[in-house]
Amino acid sequence: MIPRPELISDLSASFELTSGATVSGDLVDAVRRALPLLDLRPGDSGEIDVRRDPAMGEEAYRLTVGSRGIEIVAGGGAGAFYAAQSLHQLLPPASYRFSERASWPVPGVRIEDAPRLGWRGLHLDVARHFFPKREVLRLIDLMAVHKLNRLHLHLADDQGWRVESRAYPLLHEVSSHRPRTATNYHREPEAYDDLPHGGYYTLDDLAEIGAYARARHVTIVPEIDVPGHASAILAAYPAFGATGEPHDVLERWGISPAILSPLPPTVEFLTTIFDELIGALGQTPYVHIGGDEVVLDHWAGSAEITAYRDELGLATVNDLQAWFLRRLADALAERGARAVVWDEAFVSGGLRQDTVVMPWRGMGVGRRAAAAGHDVVATPVFPLYFDYAEASSADEPMAIGDTITVADVAAFVPAPEEWTERERARVVGVQAQLWSERVPDARTVDYRLWPRACALAEVAWSGAASDGFAGRLEEHLGRLDAIGVEYRPQAGPHPWQRRRPHRPAGVRVAEVMERLDGMTHDAESTRPSV
Incomplete structure (x- = not known):
């Protein structure tokens, strides 16, 4: 990944992310803007759950991918946006192309990250x-x-x-x-x-x-x-x-x-x-x-x-x-x-x-x-x-x-x-x-x-x-x-x-x-x- 996250560790489980998957939680719009090609949709409970943690910095985030879905915890909209960019980099390069492909495998991972410089x-x-x-x-x-x-x-x-x-x-x-x-x-x-x-x-x-x-x-x-x-x-x-x-x-x-x-x-x-x-x-x-x-x-x-x-x-x-x-x-x-x-x-x-x-x-x-x-x-x-x-x-x-x-x-x-x-x-x-x-x-x-x-x-x-x-x-x-x-x-x-x-x-x-x-x-x- 570029830039490399501050902390990244592999998890055993993985998840299949489908085009049109639902996003739920506090910062839905930030995630959707970061992943326009995946056509993510807001919902009450989704494959991607986003929560705000006021204790974290505005640009800080935590991203976890497991068998039951994807969880993002972020300090603010910027953190959620950057978490989604990191999520995108976990997908194959072809996911950056507009296509009719329906799903992408996401490896199990836990990322904790925040920028050093503002x-x-x-x-x-x-x-x-x-x-x-x-x-x-x-x-x-x-x-x-x-x-x-x-x-x-x-x-x-x-x-x-x-x-x-x-x-x-x-x-x-x-x-x-x-x-x-x-x-x-x-x-x-x-x-x-x-x-x-x-x-x-x-x-x-x-x-x-x-x-x-x-x-x-x-x-x-x-x-x-x-x-x-x-x-x-x-x-x-x-x-x-x-x-x-x-x-x-x-x-x-x-x-x-x-x-x-x-x-x-x-x-x-x-x-x-x-x-x-x-x-x-x-x-x-x-x-x-x-x-x-x-x-x-x-x-x-x-x-x-x-x-x-x-x-x-x-x-x-x-x-x-x-x-x-x-x-x-x-x-x-x-x-x-x-x-x-x-x-x-x-x-x-x-x-x-x-x-x-x-x-x-x-x-x-x-x-x-x-x-x-x-x-x-x-x-x-x-x-x-x-x-x-x-x-x-x-x-x-x-x-x-x-x-x-x-x-x-x-x-x-x-x-x-x-x-x-x-x-x-x-x-x-x-x-x-x-x-x-x-x-x-x-x-x-x-x-x-x-x-x-x-x-x-x-x-x-x-x-x-x-x-x-x-x-x-x-x-x-x-x-x-x-x-x-x-x-x-x-x-x-x-x-x-x-x-x-x-x-x-x-x-x-x-x-x-x-x-x-x-x-x-x-x-x-x-x-x-x-």
Whole structure:
């Protein structure tokens, strides 16, 4: 089973589960949603009996299969849902296919289980390449199978804005598309495909995504990345920029100097956007506000912004960036949501204490954030950036670099033993990132995520991959086959998944890690360059 339960023991008896079997008890709907292909029906007494135990955690469960039926005891709806996912994994892989088969044998077993980490996440960058609603809903289903519970949607970047705004309609009318896209993935020489690319989610789409996710115990974490990465926003509303000059939605990759102004109209604009996001999603306990890779030159060169900084009593533009992000976090707190940021925002200082930090540049800065009392979601480039290739082979599809393997992900420990107990307690989760500069379509999403996300699920649920993971993964691939996931085969890509000719190779992970180490070394005293 993936992820492996905390405690599993075999029992001698077994049970034949029939399609259309009845479910009775307290949490019937959660079990039925988890097993839609079995067409389970509610009843007064059923082959599957579900009971709530308030003494258990919300996501905890106990599953027992015997000759007389199946018993689930759970702390809440999430626990019952995860118990049903474990029950499904006890069935043959063919049970994941829609068919007319009437029954399935279930081996006798007793499982007692609860997750080690509360935040078990995947990140999908829909700004660089847009993926329509159907692909997001499918990803939520795949996450549910693996007991992953946070979907972080990167909705805005230099290359596109991906959500409707009724208050600022030029965002989706202008900023949601670009006339062409860079194809060389490096700045020199320039090469473009000359094909328009774009798309956005309506607020109704976002409401549907939120409801669909909640029914599967997945929380949507929307990200509006500010104050940098702002080319697309400023293409629609240049007045919110530091210079007021016109911008275009960026066609190439990399970091842009485009930056929002920190002045009050920009804060008002962003809080209105937050209101629209929160209103559409319904329940939004977290909103990611970015704070990464910010080029502050235009702030430093603006007399108006400098005067505003002086009025606030702030010494540097770095202090002003920290103030700006805290002001946004305060606005989110007023709306019942916590801010989430990338680690540069922590290094800048001044965060609200309840702000969640994602240390993408390495767990060294993550440890400093934890020591400072911030909740931390482990997101380091190595081994959790899934836009990196899985092998140093010319056959691999184009990636930003190589190599991050399934084994690398399985070996990751989010809260290392050498950290203090207090620091480890601040690691609330782990999340893999899929940036989409080199992920142009849904088939590539499948290839990049799976089966590495299976290893992520094990680490996120258990805190570390357990013995025998490789063997269990081999069996689990049969389930992915049945579901229709176009994952990367363990032996390497199928012929149709291989790299297109004449594409340059990416950079090596070791080179990236060396650079990131330099960026984060002695981060307590180092400020971002101006």
